[in-house]
Amino acid sequence: MAGLGVIVVMAVLAVFARPIEVSTAEVTITLQPFSLAPYDPSAMFVGPANAPPSRAHPFGTDWAGRDQLSRVLVGGRYTLGIGLVAVALALCVGVPLGAIAGYFGGWIDEAIMRLVDVLYAFPFLVLAIAIVPILEPIPVLGGGFWTVVLALAVTGWIGYARLLRGEVLSVREREYVTAARALGVPDRTVIRRHVVPNAVAPVVVQATLNVGTVVLTAAALGFLGLGLEPGSAEWGAMLSQGRSSLVQGRWHITVFPGLAIFLFVLAINLVGDGINDALDPHRDVSDERRRLR
Amino acid sequence: MALLEVDDLVVQFYTENGVVRAVDGISYEIRAGETLGLVGESGAGKSVASLALLRLIDSPGEVVGGEIRFRGRDILELSADEMRGLRGDEIAMVFQDAGAALNPVYTVGEQISEAIRTHEAVTDETARDRAIALLERVGISDPAARYSDYPHEFSGGMQQRAVIAMGLSCDPALLVCDEPTTDLDVTVQAGILELLADLARESETAIQLVTHDLGVVAEICDRVLVQYAGEIVERAPVEELYYDPKHPYTVGLLASIPRLGDGRGRLTTIPGTTPDLVDPPTGCRFHPRCPYAEDVCARRRPPLVETESGSPDDGDPDTHAAACLEYTGDLEDGLDYEVQVRDESDESTESNEPDERRLGGNDGAERTRERDPTGDPR
Numbered sequence: 004m005a006g007l008g009v010i011v012v013m014a015v016l017a018v019f020a021r022p023i024e025v026s027t028a029e030v031t032i033t034l035q036p037f038s039l040a041p042y043d044p045s046a047m048f049v050g051p052a053n054a055p056p057s058r059a060h061p062f063g064t065d066w067a068g069r070d071q072l073s074r075v076l077v078g079g080r081y082t083l084g085i086g087l088v089a090v091a092l093a094l095c096v097g098v099p100l101g102a103i104a105g106y107f108g109g110w111i112d113e114a115i116m117r118l119v120d121v122l123y124a125f126p127f128l129v130l131a132i133a134i135v136p137i138l139e140p141i142p143v144l145g146g147g148f149w150t151v152v153l154a155l156a157v158t159g160w161i162g163y164a165r166l167l168r169g170e171v172l173s174v175r176e177r178e179y180v181t182a183a184r185a186l187g188v189p190d191r192t193v194i195r196r197h198v199v200p201n202a203v204a205p206v207v208v209q210a211t212l213n214v215g216t217v218v219l220t221a222a223a224l225g226f227l228g229l230g231l232e233p234g235s236a237e238w239g240a241m242l243s244q245g246r247s248s249l250v251q252g253r254w255h256i257t258v259f260p261g262l263a264i265f266l267f268v269l270a271i272n273l274v275g276d277g278i279n280d281a282l283d284p285h286r287d288v289s290d291e292r293r294r295l296r
Numbered sequence: 297m298a299l300l301e302v303d304d305l306v307v308q309f310y311t312e313n314g315v316v317r318a319v320d321g322i323s324y325e326i327r328a329g330e331t332l333g334l335v336g337e338s339g340a341g342k343s344v345a346s347l348a349l350l351r352l353i354d355s356p357g358e359v360v361g362g363e364i365r366f367r368g369r370d371i372l373e374l375s376a377d378e379m380r381g382l383r384g385d386e387i388a389m390v391f392q393d394a395g396a397a398l399n400p401v402y403t404v405g406e407q408i409s410e411a412i413r414t415h416e417a418v419t420d421e422t423a424r425d426r427a428i429a430l431l432e433r434v435g436i437s438d439p440a441a442r443y444s445d446y447p448h449e450f451s452g453g454m455q456q457r458a459v460i461a462m463g464l465s466c467d468p469a470l471l472v473c474d475e476p477t478t479d480l481d482v483t484v485q486a487g488i489l490e491l492l493a494d495l496a497r498e499s500e501t502a503i504q505l506v507t508h509d510l511g512v513v514a515e516i517c518d519r520v521l522v523q524y525a526g527e528i529v530e531r532a533p534v535e536e537l538y539y540d541p542k543h544p545y546t547v548g549l550l551a552s553i554p555r556l557g558d559g560r561g562r563l564t565t566i567p568g569t570t571p572d573l574v575d576p577p578t579g580c581r582f583h584p585r586c587p588y589a590e591d592v593c594a595r596r597r598p599p600l601v602e603t604e605s606g607s608p609d610d611g612d613p614d615t616h617a618a619a620c621l622e623y624t625g626d627l628e629d630g631l632d633y634e635v636q637v638r639d640e641s642d643e644s645t646e647s648n649e650p651d652e653r654r655l656g657g658n659d660g661a662e663r664t665r666e667r668d669p670t671g672d673p674r
Contacts, residue, residue: 108355178396185350185391186411186462187383196410200401 006273013267017079040073044236053253063255065241066248074236075259081237082267085152086218090210092156097163098206102194104164105171105202116168119161128220130158135229147231151224155217162213163206170202177201204282212275215268222264238264298325298613299502300349300387300470305362307344307353314574318344320526321362325613326470331496331503333517333534335510335549339570341526342506343392346472349504350383366470385415388463392475394455398447404458405431405443411465430461435491453484460491464501471495472504477512489515510553514538519613522546525571525581528600531609532616539637542603542618544586547633580621588631593621 016039023035042049048068049060056063062071104115122130134154139147174180175198183193225231225239234240238260245256307319318341326332334342347353349364351371364371366387374382391397399407408430409423418426424443431439434457447455456476463471473492477485493516496503505517513520513534520537522530522545530543541547548566568585571577577584583593600609600619609617621627 178391178393179399181352182389182391182397182459182462183399183410185352185383185389186414186465187380187385188410188414189380192414196402197399201399 004277006270006277009266009270010274013079013263013270014083016076017083020073020076020080040070040076042070042073044069044074044077045234046070053248053251053256055253056255062259063253065244065256071255071259074241075238075263078236078238078241078260079263079267081148081231081235082218082221082239082264085148085155085221086214086267086271089152089155089159089217089221090214092152093159093213094163094206094210096156097160098167098199098203100160101164101167101206102171102199102202105168106175106190106194106198112168115164119165122158122161123165127158127216128223131155131220131224132227132229134158135224147235151221151229151231154224155220159213159217162209166209167199167202167206170205171198174198174202208275208279208282211278212272215271215275218264218267218271299328299367300326300504301363301365302345302349303363303365305345305348305364306360307341307348307357308360309344309357311356311574316573317526317576318357318573319348320576322521322523322526322528323362323611324521324528324531325611326502326504327613328469329496329500329502330518331492331505331516333513333520334504334506334523335508335513335520336523337508337570339525339573340523341573342508342523343474345523346389346474346504346506349470349472350387350389351379352389381415384411384463384468385466386468387470387472388466388468390456390460390463390471390473390476392478394459394479395447395452397459398450398455400447403444403446404450405445408458408462408465411462415466427461427465430465431458433464434458434461435487436461451484452480453487456480456484456488457491460488460495464495467499468501470502470504472506474506475508476505477509478507485512492516510538510549522549525576526573527581527619529582529620530616530618531600531613532618533614536616540616540635542616542623543582543620544588544631544633545582546618547631548585580619588622588627588629588633590621590627590629592626592628596621596626598624598626 018035019037020040021044022033022038046069049070050064050068052064052066052068054060054064054068060070060072062075064070065074100115104112125133131154134157135150138150138153180193180197183197184190188197221237222239222242225237225241226243228240228243231237231240234244241260242257242264245253245260248256302325303323304321305319305323306317306321309316309318320341322345324332334345336342344353344357348359349371351359351374353359359372362372366382371379371382398404402410405424405427408427409420412418412423412426413420428439428443431442436442436454436457442450442454447458450458456479460476476492477488480488489512492503492505495501496516503516505513507513517534519531519533521528522537522543524545530537530541530546532542537546538550541550545566548564551564552566554563566585571581571584577594579592579594579596580586580589580598583589586593598619598621600617601607601623602609602615602617603623604616606623606625609615620631622631
């Protein structure tokens, strides 16, 4: 619950950090007029460079005199956005593939699972690092945001596919699945309505916990200078740029984005644990029994 | 033409221990509106034979031979789409464990409507109304309120009724019931059987009732098939089977039914267990357990013959047929058992089930060939 609270607060802060505007040629529609961040995150020299935290700049300023507080707040948009969108995309790929592999078996299963095995052979981060430069030249993807999201989705779906396949293998042997087939329900409906809803619980838990991992990986990619363009207010990129300042003893430039990442990942993990407990009543029951004994 | 004709059906399972012929060349037919019982021990291949009718045998199992003709069309030749149209609409199935046959994440009513929507282009509203009507028809009180209950809110008997409602949703011509009452206690069981009997009487739905409970068969079936180790060993109209069983296995089954007021301390059993189907016994598959087995039984496989004439069975469903060498005249000593029918009450004998049967021959000490029904009800 505390975790959920933290995430909601961070999401609200990120959304309301700067006004969101949709502009066409003539008109600009403001979707969200609030501006919690005191300064434009990319405006330089709003204060002295490398200033420590003060009343005017609570988180201090970085080497270009940009306001750190504003940058951390707006950076939440990138980080939270990457985390949620990448996991959602990965689920959209992993859940259908895993369900199909598990339900039909045979060569379909072999093909999908061997692909998963191949992708699993690469370390997660290394694969993402390899994919980012491949995706970067594709013009449709626009800025670095979508490149990072896609790279993380491509590396992320394999876990869900494998997990769901294992669950489906056991669920498809249940009698209600046979009963549905005996009623002439088409396979795709059987999968969608009977198999997946009964098999998806562990995947949901895994996906929630993975949002944290994905955010960390996005930060790592940003730290390595991949994906988002340098200077953008992404937490990982901010850490990376703060590295040189850290050597000079200016702690505030890295501490605040670092804390933000830490807090978010911790919150996600708390939420994941909560969902796990909520979706897995068996464990509670056995715990209860053990306590009574 | 019969509604369903099964001709020399063979189903194999490929296991690590070898090939198991779970169903080995069974043939039978079901006529429209009739109730056929399929009895046998666990592992006799009853359920497999039923699943094969809907082509629901999955790897590692496979239908390797024979034909299943439904209204003259061979089910095994149909395309996947045609098969799907048949399932639920023409042939429906009621499963043994109703609790497991209902999906826990949807309401009971929703699952019945789904069955209707699968086969007919109806609005959600119509499907809902029909599902409620079905719930009422299978005897669930306050069906409109029960429609939105989840399976775990139903009792075992009500779950079974709901599963039957699902099976009936599209008014199938054939309802295959796989041990529909096995998990239920006796009073609930009686209610379900009554429901099935009513359905069989009121509608044109034929029922294939798979069970290991001869009492259930006696209550509602018109004809009975006795299956042993993947083969049909006896086929008879229900009354004849109970009063005049022809196959030693059927005799053993009947003898092992517990009876109230029986003075004996132990139940009669059939010695041994069902054979390993990877390596079935030679000759007659029942011979290792048969008290009347002779040397010839281990050598010659008995065909299914009409017991009256001894001529090979021509599939006429009304005749009494059994697969025992006795009826081909190959046994020297014959079958030594007697059938005693005892009726303690003189009330109407509408029920086909004799109250008492005693089948001798299980001691094997003295073999007297006599048949002496004492106190025949009629």
